Amino acid sequence: MHSSEPMPSLDLISDAELVAASLAGDRVAFSRIVERYQRLLCSLAYSSTGQLSQSEDLAQEAFLEAWRQLGSLREPEKLRSWLCGILRHKVGRLRRTDGKEPVRQAGTLEDAGEVVSAEMPVADQAMQQEEQAILWSALERVPALYREPLVLYYREHRSVEHVADALDLTEDTVKQRLARGRHILQEQVLAFVEGALVRSTPGNMFTVGVLAALPAFPDPVETVGIGTAAAHGSMLAKTTGIAALVASLSGVASAVMALRSNLDQSRTPRERRAVVKATGWIFFGALGFLVAWYLLRAGAFRWWDQRVGFAVGAQALLLVTVVIWPVALMRTMRYMRRLRSAERRAHPELFQDARDQVGSTAGQYKSRFQLLGVPLVHIRFSTPDEGERPVFGWLAAGDRAYGLLFAWGGYAVAPVSVGAISVGVLTVGSLSIGFISLGTVAVGAFALGCVSVGVKAYAWLSALGWITAQSGGFAVAWWSALAPVALAPHANDAVARGYLDDPTGGPSRVIIFIVISLLTLIPVAYYARAVRRRMGQKVKS
Template sequence: MSNDAIDLLIKRELPAAVRGDRDAYGRIVVASQNAVTAVALAITRDVPASEDIAQEAFLSAWHHLPRLKNPSSFLPWLRQITRNLAHDHLRGRRNRMLDGDAAELAIQHAADPDGCPLQQALDAERDAVAADLISELPEDSREALLLYYREGQSSKQVAMLLGLSDAAVRKRLSRARQSVREDLLARFGEFARSSAPSAAFAVGVTAALGISKPAAAAGLGIATKSIAGSLFARFALGIAGAAAGGLLGGLVAAWFARGIILDYAADEHERSALLRFSRRYIGLSLAMIVAIIATHALLRDPASTFIAISVALLAMNWQLLVILPRLMNPLLARDARQDPVGAGQRMLAYRLTWGRTGVLMSNIVVIGSLVIAHLHLA
């Protein structure tokens, strides 16, 4: 999309977005997501963190759109919100100690020999390479160069998105080329393009808009401000968010409860079968969460959203109530024969996590979340 087209789109869609039109704001997100994530990435040098910050910036802007008096000020305002959030992130990361759930998760990953070390190594290498590549650039050239490669190497496009003159952008690009080796610059160009946010980014932002109109238009006042700092709180108030949140909770529980079923394995063959089931179940859970969010965001139809939620629940229940018992029943029977005393305690843990009791509790959590969300939105 050309710079004139982006500018025209923002001016055309912003009035509707201020009135609470999520689709109009979603189109603005699509047009400007490269710029916002580039601003955050240039500061944080962390791709996942930059997308989280960009998403929070878009949501913060959405809730405060009525404050914006001039549509032409939208992009400068949004960039400043992003920069503030990115610097807050860096300060928080320096000052934050690892504790609570974060510490437990870190310990779990360190202690779990089945935690896919190859993927962890690849992720760590990718993050380190990203940080090194960005660090090699002059600080004032990082945003411009990231956007230059993401926006088809158009300096005019970069100038419009960053609120600079074309001459200023060209000067920053020239400074970067002079200070960085040619091979490193080529690697940076590939990194910039590959790390650009996908269509799923805009879908996620638009889905998170679902619980309210911008603050003044909806008349939410202080109540809206109190939740503006939390992406999860805003999203969890929606029907799709409630269902996805319930499934996500079950997914996290399944991850940490894998050891309960793996302890029943007597040999590598049984262990491999249980690991395959666990990974398939977790992968299916993630797919169902994405399907619910995408259905809600794209179709905007409550009936379609509830169908997606119903299909997700059926798929998860089938895995736990039909597929898993076929694997576990022989192992449970063997355990009862070999150790009748200890088997009762192990069976209780199994029932509360993977068995019928655990399934019932998971369904109650998901359905209860839906009821609460429905009552809140009614």
């Protein structure tokens, strides 16, 4: 049995002590060995193979071999050189087996794909295949004698002392080899290589992967199921991305049907032109914001060293959108009401039909049945005139709709609301604000959308969360975040994955939100159909 007392700082424990504890079956001690030397072994393997995934596989195999053969290590204080020997043996065997040089194993620029699978570790998500090919095409021109210290230098926090210690060289020798290696590299690719090597450094998930594959000693210490959490987290991430996209598309579909309804409600050429212009302004304005977020995301990937600035810019743009969007929509709706009244005065002949009279039964429906003095259903099908009040009922629909249960409209407020701007408990819309918020821009305790802000925020492009944030682009949170560009105390680490993951309910919950987003289109489609049936007619010239 190993002690339950917490292990002291990694820097205070010698290799010999870690070896002794590992031989006693202490996996935590062996994890410290992996943490201490994973960067060294991965760097040496990469310097020989030129492939990130293959280098990490070789390093993992070396650690697994070390675990099995640890009892044969006669001088534990020489652990580092022993591990390097195991790795070099595996690299040599790989070369003999494949009969290929490392340069031939590297992919060509033409074969480089777009972006690696989102199921790979987050470090690999940020490294495109094309970037890896360019990186190796530069490094392959450096002889191995100079390449090893060059790779180690940028992966060991730019420390000459660490490189000299790892390779058993003097610091002067390391400096000479670094200078020669830098000289061989072309100046135009040097900065790129440095940044790419930093981003390819193995992190916590490498250690977790080694520990998950370790065979058991007699009476071993049980490990935490972080690997399983990571797998579930990957599935949840993909499902969340799909849900965010569906919620965004639901908002677009709702806007298209709203445009058709507004055109059916128009009675004069001027009204029709105003509807098209206003809808286009709002639609393309929203599209412009989304394009801006996408460009910020692309910029962060292109200029990785400036990713924090791009992430901050994305969140600032989000806050500006949340303010500007509702103001612009409310002003547009007010203008349309004033235009209807002005056109009714200027062209009374175009409003002689009974259904076009203010308060006509064709223009709106209000149920006779009331509950607590409020109509069960109140729906407006015609464009309101200036001064007309919003519709109000248990179920409400119109340009401005207030419902005690459900509301749909350009501006909708209800426990369950759907609209261009929706406010409530469960909200779906272009801009949705609620406890559970789904939409193009989502704000809420649980927010899911193309862009989102909330206590827990999930997004396609950018997420700003108080507790957690998860996104395919930017994720900023006070506690944990998962994203290609993540800013949080726990960003893209095992803690973030474990906290964001809910193996039993996470994916199912998100799937439910996908279904909700799709179901909200049913009342929207019904309303558009009812408007066309009641109010649709050709505009008189």
